[in-house]
Amino acid sequence: MIQALGMKLMQTNQSDWFSWIFFLIFITIMQFYASKLQAQLWINEIRKALAKLEEYTNDATKKFVEEASKYGRSREEVESLFKRIKGFFVIQPVTLDPFGAVKRLEHLLESSRDHLNKFMLEIAPKADEWKRSNLRDQMAGVLALDMIYRIVRHYFILGRRTQNLIYIAQIQMLLPEILRIAKAYWKAGEAFRRGIPIGDSIGPMVALRLMNGAEPREVAEKIVGAEVDIEGRRAFVIKAKGPGSEVGRPGVAIERIVEGREGDVSLIIMIDAAAKLEGEPTAEVVEGIGAAIGDPGPEKLRIEEVATKYRIPLHAIAIKEDPLDAITTMREEIARSVDEVIERVKMAVRSKTLPGDFVLIAGIGNTVGVGNRMGGAS
Amino acid sequence: MSSESNGKKRATTGFYLFWVASMVGIVLISILFFYMGISSLQEGNTTDAILNIVMGVAGMGIAVKVAYDMAKARLAYQEEQQEILTELHCTSCGRKMLRAFREGDFVGRLSDQDKCPKCGAPMLVVSIFAKIPKKAKEKA
Ligand SMILES: [Zn+2]
Numbered sequence: 001m002i003q004a005l006g007m008k009l010m011q012t013n014q015s016d017w018f019s020w021i022f023f024l025i026f027i028t029i030m031q032f033y034a035s036k037l038q039a040q041l042w043i044n045e046i047r048k049a050l051a052k053l054e055e056y057t058n059d060a061t062k063k064f065v066e067e068a069s070k071y072g073r074s075r076e077e078v079e080s081l082f083k084r085i086k087g088f089f090v091i092q093p094v095t096l097d098p099f100g101a102v103k104r105l106e107h108l109l110e111s112s113r114d115h116l117n118k119f120m121l122e123i124a125p126k127a128d129e130w131k132r133s134n135l136r137d138q139m140a141g142v143l144a145l146d147m148i149y150r151i152v153r154h155y156f157i158l159g160r161r162t163q164n165l166i167y168i169a170q171i172q173m174l175l176p177e178i179l180r181i182a183k184a185y186w187k188a189g190e191a192f193r194r195g196i197p198i199g200d201s202i203g204p205m206v207a208l209r210l211m212n213g214a215e216p217r218e219v220a221e222k223i224v225g226a227e228v229d230i231e232g233r234r235a236f237v238i239k240a241k242g243p244g245s246e247v248g249r250p251g252v253a254i255e256r257i258v259e260g261r262e263g264d265v266s267l268i269i270m271i272d273a274a275a276k277l278e279g280e281p282t283a284e285v286v287e288g289i290g291a292a293i294g295d296p297g298p299e300k301l302r303i304e305e306v307a308t309k310y311r312i313p314l315h316a317i318a319i320k321e322d323p324l325d326a327i328t329t330m331r332e333e334i335a336r337s338v339d340e341v342i343e344r345v346k347m348a349v350r351s352k353t354l355p356g357d358f359v360l361i362a363g364i365g366n367t368v369g370v371g372n373r374m375g376g377a378s
Numbered sequence: 379m380s381s382e383s384n385g386k387k388r389a390t391t392g393f394y395l396f397w398v399a400s401m402v403g404i405v406l407i408s409i410l411f412f413y414m415g416i417s418s419l420q421e422g423n424t425t426d427a428i429l430n431i432v433m434g435v436a437g438m439g440i441a442v443k444v445a446y447d448m449a450k451a452r453l454a455y456q457e458e459q460q461e462i463l464t465e466l467h468c469t470s471c472g473r474k475m476l477r478a479f480r481e482g483d484f485v486g487r488l489s490d491q492d493k494c495p496k497c498g499a500p501m502l503v504v505s506i507f508a509k510i511p512k513k514a515k516e517k518a
Contacts, residue, residue: 194479194481195482195483196508328508329507330506331507332463335465335505370486371487373486374502375469375502
């Protein structure tokens, strides 16, 4: 066949030769411009993703403004107030001199919480506490989306201007993951707007079921607790104060309760959602040792310190889920794991303590859509 | 209310028609090239035959790729649909009930609007979750 082809080529007339030469020149030019073309293709991909990110951000912003303007301020007022908070940031404390870094971080986090809460009072003065906290975290999602959009836009413009493949490739390779995260933040807004439990709410949900209708009292900032009998032990169960979107200060609460009993606590059980690895089933319940809490540090430190001071064992029960499921509406499998977690709590209580002992059980996580008492009035 | 579209825009029918039309066009042209290639092969015109057959196969490859991408995009739209359900238990007889989530529902709430269908006692919200359609679940 190749021989035939060669013969054919020799037989062909000039115009055929012409097109062959043209074809070869075209291939050569393509070789030189391949990388330019590749850059252009990637820039186009980033442009498309950027449009998608802008759509998510605008949609989330629109929904937030719509929702917030139902509580005492006009749409225009809400919009101009929101412009003021856009780009809100918290600067990490210096760790070059690590002494007291966690205390300083705690102070910064407290200030930022305060700032956002005051801002919500301003933007939605007529909303009740429940709605205000839901609005605050709906807004937090919008701010996160806005930040993602700004970063991708930065690399897009930089890449387009410099035509530098490094900038372009960096962001292009991360695009699928960035879009997945952005989509989760966009969906999270809906959960907070409507007050639906999210994947992270599994801890408070288990705690509420353990409280079993007992009357709760506030034990620390945005943390409620109630004493119940579990397997003949005195169990004090705590969770964030719902049903608004709150995580509270579980570290402060645990410290206060343990100090209040001068360390007379036989066991601390912490229940929290944990990031699953790819391939692990959603809602797998696993147990371990340590303070199961995903805060930036201050709460975890308080718990570890007080547990160490009085030599109280820390038992952790984790419900495995995708980190993005943790911020969006709770999936059925996760909700159905409550009974198994309760069974595990009972098993841990039976095996690690004696009847009459005092056990502290903490359901860690955001309590959006989860109340404070089973059978509590609306 | 049962299936929130989450405000996501669906691609318009015009858009799909355009894509289907251009795909049919590509397929027809590819078949033509392929046919031309085969016939010139039979005539012994090997150069033309190879070029035409390659063009034909490449065209059909492009058509398959576009169809695959479109099917994937459609599936992505389907994935959006999720139902938010509220699970209630009767406070006196323990009967279970599932209904669509309503704003104001929260776990632990004693709902005065929901009466037990069997004994008429008020019902307690015990769980709220998103039911994910089977198809999307398999993909995940
Ligand atoms: Zn009943």
